[in-house]
Amino acid sequence: MSISEYGHGCKQYSSAFKMSGSASVAQRRHIGLQQLEAVSASTHTFLGPNKHLKFIRDEDAGDSVLVRTCPRLLQRLELNCSVGQLLHETVQAQQKLFHSGTGALVFLAGVWSRVALECLHRGISVSDIKTAMSKALEVSLEVCKQSAVSxxxxxxxxxxxxxxxxxxxxxxxxxxxxxxxxxxxxxxxxxxxxxxxxxxxxxxxxxxxxxxxxxxxxxxxxxxxxxxxxxxxxxxxxxxxxxxxxxxxWDIQKLVTCSIPGPSEERSCVLHGYVTLLSVQQASVVQSLQGQRLNIALVSGDLCEKYRHVGFNRPANITHVTDCVSSVSLEERWIENALRILHEFSVGVVLVHGVVDVKLKDHCSSVLVIEGVKSTVLKDFSTCTGAVPVSYITQLDERCVGRGVTVSRCEEPPESVRIETANTSLVTAVITSSVPAKLQILEDEFWSCAHRLHQALKxxxxxHGSGITEILCIHKLHQYQRIETENPQENLVLELMAEAWMDYVSTLMLNSGSVASKAEARTAIAHQMRRYEDGEPMLGAFRDFFRVGVYDNMTVKSEAWRRALDLVLLVLQSDTEIITGGSEGEILYNELMYL
Structure with a gap:
């Protein structure tokens, strides 16, 4: 498995895990922290608005995929090590909740791993490292609270x-x-x-x-x-x-997406109701149903004979006598019964949360059956039409059937169907691209924007974005250093954490194209900070950064920071326990570290 950046050369991912021969014994033993730093390094170009596309190529299978976010990258990499799995799970948790902030999370997990390794190299105990790094994070989170704007x-x-x-x-x-x-x-x-x-x-x-x-x-x-x-x-x-x-x-729960390959990106649009792709067979069904007010049925599981709800266990080693004497299979009888029920209650549309039996699809010449429908969509149609979701089609009766649904072929793009009711506020964002590899990227980008706006209002x-908040964190950590002069080890950790923030901001500036190198970025940051420390108001001192008017979500950023440090400290503790054979015994650890 290898990674290549769009427009750049290819590098082997596995080589990132090779340890330097000049590392100290302590650092070589903390392989987990080194692995975390190595994985993070492959995602640095995802930080900031100008994300570079990367190709992930499976050299065994010969195929490749295009990615532009940390969750997609980690999903495709073969992360066999436990640290890689922990990182992947942490990123997925952040992505599932916020759909953003993963770039900062992975970057900080890497640079803070480097901080921990440097502290070990300087002879600072694990417990002191954890305490000081946690304090530095709390100082940074306090900066967020104080600098937030409504x-x-x-x-x-x-x-x-x-x-x-x-x-x-x-x-x-x-x-x-x-x-x-x-x-x-x-x-x-x-x-x-x-x-x-x-x-x-x-x-x-x-x-x-x-x-x-x-x-x-x-x-x-x-x-x-x-x-x-x-x-x-x-x-x-x-x-x-x-x-x-x-x-x-604005209800983000009533927002869905439909990705359609082929049409250009300019044809992406937002339509009222539920929009989904059509097969050739379904297109003829829709043609016959257009202009009618239809009945609808909702199925919360799979629509197939073998489906059983969670918790149901089919008795084993039991053969029905009817199965032996009848030439008609159970599946065929089930399909016949399902079609009879749909016809009896004049159902024109069936929305199914799970999968649909292929043979049943072939027999539905007058009923539009859509599979893979999100539970939030089922809930909305249930509320608006009066339909009651059922686990099995055999449970359908007059009380469970909803009414007042219409279907129509979409004019733009024509490969899709729109299902709607008069009272729904459900809307579908139709994402299109003539480059199929970009569809997933565009859909992820849409959901990231939707959740950022939702979180901002929540x-x-x-x-303040563009690195302003992180620069204020650097300033605050330097203030603490000047105050806390009695504890040189804690001061060192605070200095290293401030340096990590400096690395973050300089990388952000480099990726944004505002500077030509990290060295230039650091010079610019130092100049702006001097103006701020000399008493100039924040927006004046950092006007070169702030002129773009970029803002970040407060909760998203805070949670990404917390998750990053929790991961680093967990890996640090795990490495230590592996080395010492237990969680206790700092003296034993210190002795072992310098063997």
């Missing part, structure tokens, strides 16, 4: 400074709004009217109870260079509110 402040500021980019502008008709004083927001009793896209939730905080002035401004601030994908997200928000005026809150706060 989404309303970001929206008002961007509206005053400039109009949103045309690529992100959507036909959004927001109600009139008064921007609150950001210095004293709770001392004013002005009413902030709601945008048509959002509504309050009782469990949310004071900041998130009030609607956002201009969703387009917020979306632009957190688009991170993905303007086309964020534009589709904005269209989805607008379509949801247009189709369901009573429920004007948090009610954002962090």
């Amino acid at each position: 989404v309303r402040e970001v929206s008002c500021k961007r509206l005053k400074e400039h109009k949103p980019s045309p690529a992100l502008k959507s036909e959004v008709r927001d109600t009139e709004v008064q921007c609150m004083d950001v210095e004293h927001p709770h001392n004013l009793r002005r009413t902030l009217k709601h945008s048509r896209h959002f509504r309050s939730h009782g469990a949310q905080t004071e900041n998130t109870k009030t609607a956002v002035n201009d969703i387009t401004s917020i979306a632009e601030a957190i688009s991170h260079g993905c303007k086309t994908s964020m534009h589709l997200v904005l269209k989805a928000c607008e379509l949801q509110s247009t189709e369901d005026a009573q429920n004007s809150f 948090d009610g706060k954002l962090l």
Whole structure:
């Protein structure tokens, strides 16, 4: 298995694990930390908005795949070592919850592994390393809390400074709004009217109870260079509110995607209802059903004779007498019975969460059967049509059938069908590309944008991006060093953690194209920090960084940092226990380390 960067040379992944012969005994024994640093190094080009495409080539099978994110890269690599598996699981947990922040997580796991290795080389005990590194993280998280700005402040500021980019502008008709004083927001009793896209939730905080002035401004601030994908997200928000005026809150649970190879990327669009690909046979079925109000059935499992719900165990070694004397198989009788039930209740559409029996598909000449439907889609159609999901088609009766569904062939692109009801706010983002290898990348990019916007509105706060927050972390760690002069070992760890942040920001600047080298980036960072330490306000001191107006999600960033350090400390502890034979015995460890 090898990795090659798009437009660059190829390098063997396995070679990254070779240990340097000049490493100390302690470092050579901490193989886990070295492996974590090595895997992280292969993902550095994923940091920042200008991500390089990478080809992952399976040299045995001879095929390759195009990736641009850490989750996809780690998913394709053969990570046989335990550290690689731990990293993969950590990244998947971050991706499943937030759909972003994985690049920072993997990068920090690598540089913080290097910090731990350097501390071991300097003779600092494992317990002191863990304590000091944890303190450095808490200092950094405190910086996040202190420097966070409300989404309303970001929206008002961007509206005053400039109009949103045309690529992100959507036909959004927001109600009139008064921007609150950001210095004293709770001392004013002005009413902030709601945008048509959002509504309050009782469990949310004071900041998130009030609607956002201009969703387009917020979306632009957190688009991170993905303007086309964020534009589709904005269209989805607008379509949801247009189709369901009573429920004007953007519901990400009622957002789905449909990837269609062939058409150019310019034909990507957002459509009301549920959109999915059509087979040739299904196209003729849709043609016969168009223009009718149809009944619908929802199946929560597989639609096949052999399917049994979770917990059901078929009795073993039992043969039915009817199976022996009948020339008709169980599957054929089941198909005949299923078709009879669908006909009896005049069902025109069946949405199935799992897979559908191939032979049943062949016999459905007047019923549109769609498999692989997400549970959130089933739930929405259940609410809007009155249909009750069933585990088996034999459970279907009059009470379980929903009504009022329509189907139609999509004009753009024509390879798909749209299933909708009058009351649904379900929308589908149709992702298209003439390059099939890019479809997964574009779909991941769309979901990343959708979740960033969702999280921003959920948090009610954002962090300054472009490395500003991390530079403030460097500044704060240096302040702590000057205060904590009695503990030289802790000071060293804080210095190394600040250096790790410096590596992060300089890599971010290099990948963004604002500097030609990391050395140039470090010089620029040092210059900006001197201006800040001399008393210049943050936005003035860092104006060269901040002029792009980039923001990050507060919760996403914080959780990525926590997960990265938890992983590093877990690997550090595991390596130590392997070396010492147990979790206790620091004296034994220190003696062994210098053998």
